[in-house]
Every structure is written in C-alpha cells, then in structure tokens.
Amino acid sequence: MPSGDEIHRSGTGPLSWAKELREIFEGGKPCELLLKGIRLVDILNLEVSEIPLAIHRGWIIAHEELRAREVFEARGLFATPGFVDSHIHVEST
Numbered sequence: 001m002p003s004g005d006e007i008h009r010s011g012t013g014p015l016s017w018a019k020e021l022r023e024i025f026e027g028g029k030p031c032e033l034l035l036k037g038i039r040l041v042d043i044l045n046l047e048v049s050e051i052p053l054a055i056h057r058g059w060i061i062a063h064e065e066l067r068a069r070e071v072f073e074a075r076g077l078f079a080t081p082g083f084v085d086s087h088i089h090v091e092s093t
Contacts, residue, residue, distance in 0.1 A: 021061060024054075024066060030066070030069045031061060031066050031069070032056050032068065032069055033055040033068055033069070034052055034054050034055075034065060034071045034072070035053040035055065036073050036074060037050055037052070037073060038050070038051065038074035038075075038077050038078070039076075040081075048078075051064075052064060053079060054066040060081055
C-alpha cells in the first residue's frame, strides 16, 4: 500500500488503492511489472520456489501471472522479500 505521504500528495486514499488492486485482479487494468520465473527465497520455511511476482507501485501484490505493462524475464535471479528484517521477538514475563 502506498505510504501516507503518497496518499495525501496524490489525493487518493486506501479505498482508491483497494479499487485499483481490484481492477488489476479482475483484469481491467495491468499492474506495473511482472517478474517471470524469479526464484523466491522463503527463509522462514527454508524453501526456494520459481514463481512470477506481480509488482504495482513498488509493492509485491501477487505471486501469480497478472497482466502487466512491463514483463521482465527473471529466470536465474532471486527475490528475498522480508529478508532484511526477518526476525521475531520472544517476550518472557
């Protein structure tokens, strides 16, 4: 989802973002970028999967093939979403 600053500058809010995503998933509007065949590294489950990633406004919105304005063949490349800050806090009382 766009940041609060982006929402205020563009004059759009969370509802318009949701409507935009709905249009994309219904096929009425393309997402900005589709990365085909990228290897997704899931560090929590220790798995690597070759999948498509749909990206819109800088956010990963799906791991499925959606209609896109730009398609990039990403075979051999890796994506590690959450890798930078993948941790948990264990609280004890």
